[in-house]
Each structure stands twice: as C-alpha cells, then as structure tokens.
Amino acid sequence: MTHRIAIIPGDGIGTEVTPEGQRALEAAARRFDIALDFETFDFASCDYYLEHGRMLPEDWRHTLGEFDALFFGAVGWPEKVPDHVSLWGSLLQFRREFDQYVNLRPAGCCPASRARWPAVSPATSTSTWCARTPRGNIPASAVPCSRAPTAKWSSRKR
Secondary structure, three states: OEEEEEEEEEOOOHHHHHHHHHHHHHHHHHHOOOEEEEEEOOOOOHHHHHHHOOOOOOOHHHHHHOOOEEEEEEOOEOOOEOHHHHHHHHHHHHHHHOOOOOOEEEEOOOOOOOOOOOOOOOOOOOOEEEEEOOEOOEOOEEEEEOOOOOHHHHHOOO
16 A cells, blocks of 8 residues: 655745655655655745745645645745735645644753753653644643553543
C-alpha cells in the first residue's frame, strides 16, 4: 500500500524545511519499508495569492482530500500579504475542512541545560514534551506526551 502525501511548502521557512522533512520521511520509509508518494503544490503561499487573488484554488478541498496526509510548511509573509488573509485563506481552511486543530512541536532539553519545568531534565526525562503554539493572549505552554499510551491516557474519553 502506498501512502500519498501532499507537500505544501507555503512561505518563508516552509520552503526551506519541507524538502528536508521530505528527505527525513523518505529515509524513514526506506528503513521501515513503507511506500510513500509525494506531490508538491505551490498554493497556500503569499506568492500564489499575489498571482491569483486567493490563497487556494477552487478545487483545493477535492485535490487535497485525495491524499493520506498533508505536510504543510509555513504560512505568512506580512510584507506581501496581511497575516489574516494568509492564515484564514489557507492554514485555518485546512484545519477546518480536515478536522485538524492542534499544532504540536516536539521540544526537549539539551544536555547540561536547565529545564523550564522542574520535573524535566535531560537526565531524568523519558518522555517527549510538546510545546503548544501560543494563540492570541494565551501563553505558550508545554505538556508531557508519553512515548507510548499509558492506561490513564488510553482510558480518557476523546
């Protein structure tokens, strides 16, 4: 079975990190014998907006709905397009239409560093920590994410 992944670099750093992310996915796929098929799209970028007057093409939902996963880089280039246009015209559309609502980014402690959270240190932590993206006036926070589901986690209602 081949898993199809839509790659959408977006803007700025997204155009730099998505090729590297794709390389990492390809390496993992080779290691674990997983078939992946990638297709890259130029929409959901401010350059696309400046050319077409919109962040996404008319048929974006149907086009992306055919894929098993979306790998989205970054959105926004305030010098070209106001943030509310790029954000609401792409990323929030993806989240709304595909029922995605959380940005999780792995975070960890470097050796010989002091953790912001006293219970976590490079020597004592066996968990992965995920930094939650700040929204509005809500400060960023971190929550522990167990590497494997625990009984408590598994019994939670979702």
